[in-house]
Amino acid sequence: MARKPLIAGNWKMNLNHLEAISLVQKIAFSLPAKYFDKVDVTVIPPFTDIRSVQTLIEGDKLLLTFGAQDVSTHDSGAYTGEISGGMLAKLGCTFVVVGHSERRTLHSEDDATVLAKTKAALKHGLTPIVCIGEGLNIREAGEHVSYNVAQLRASLEGLSAEDISKIVIAYEPVWAIGTGKVASAADAQEVCAAIREELQTLASADVAAGVRILYGGSVNAKNVGEIVAQNDVDGALVGGASLKADEFATLSAIAAGGPLP
Numbered sequence: 010m011a012r013k014p015l016i017a018g019n020w021k022m023n024l025n026h027l028e029a030i031s032l033v034q035k036i037a038f039s040l041p042a043k044y045f046d047k048v049d050v051t052v053i054p055p056f057t058d059i060r061s062v063q064t065l066i067e068g069d070k071l072l073l074t075f076g077a078q079d080v081s082t083h084d085s086g087a088y089t090g091e092i093s094g095g096m097l098a099k100l101g102c103t104f105v106v107v108g109h110s111e112r113r114t115l116h117s118e119d120d121a122t123v124l125a126k127t128k129a130a131l132k133h134g135l136t137p138i139v140c141i142g143e144g145l146n147i148r149e150a151g152e153h154v155s156y157n158v159a160q161l162r163a164s165l166e167g168l169s170a171e172d173i174s175k176i177v178i179a180y181e182p183v184w185a186i187g188t189g190k191v192a193s194a195a196d197a198q199e200v201c202a203a204i205r206e207e208l209q210t211l212a213s214a215d216v217a218a219g220v221r222i223l224y225g226g227s228v229n230a231k232n233v234g235e236i237v238a239q240n241d242v243d244g245a246l247v248g249g250a251s252l253k254a255d256e257f258a259t260l261s262a263i264a265a266g267g268p269l270p
């Protein structure tokens with residue numbers, strides 16, 4: 010099954026809403042419509058930027074989509090500081106990142122929380138980008154494949170095949186995030202292939218063949234080509250390089266198969 014590549018720019022806690030508008034305008038200018046037949050491109054700004062990004066994208070009929078970096082497990086109520094899936098859906102978000110390693114580590118989110126957030130996203134018609142990935146100690150012990158498969162299973166436990174068909178998975182080795190240490194294309198393929206194989210068990214062969222699996226960790230315009238050329242890697246979750254319009258547009262164009270903008 011042909012899977013359309015997805016390039017998702019996770020801005021993390023960077024850029025205010027005015028800077029967000031400027032960045033989206035520059036990306037859109039550098040990435041004419043023809044690319045969007047071959048690649049989906051989304052930006053994932055901080056919550057405070059989303060309304061401005063929505064207004065720009067919808068007003069100018071841009072082909073970029075946008076999403077959020079997190080979602081509450083709850084729908085509404087006394088949960089100070091949280092943002093619900095319903096609120097994000099109302100803002101026109103397509104995607105929501107769930108279980109990013111920075112949330113797992115800095116906010117102690119475990120697989121059960123990630124599962125609950127995945128369910129909350131699906132309930133509101135958002136596409137969760139469910140993140141998994143091993144730390145350096147696991148990689149050095151050679152246990153990365155079994156670790157990621159176990160994390161995947163726990164993060165999707167009990168979901169139906171139909172639910173799983175609506176999810177994007179992101180494999181992000183923690184040791185490669187923001188460090189400049191990109192996993193080799195073969196490393197990315199090894200784990201992404203294992204994820205797809207496990208999805209056959211969790212859902213079905215058809216569903217597994219259709220789910221997009223992204224790689225994330227120090228992706229840039231220089232390395233994205235080799236990474237997305239792997240059989241089971243269907244795009245990238247990009248951090249630092251997504252804050253530079255030219256580089257993000259270039260790496261999106263490369264994922265589309267060219268030509269360079």
Ligand SMILES: O=C[C@H](O)COP(=O)(O)O
Pocket residue numbers: 019109181185186187188189225226227228246247248249250
């Ligand atoms: O969500 C994005 C990842 O954490 C990768 O970040 P990075 O590209 O800055 O390494």
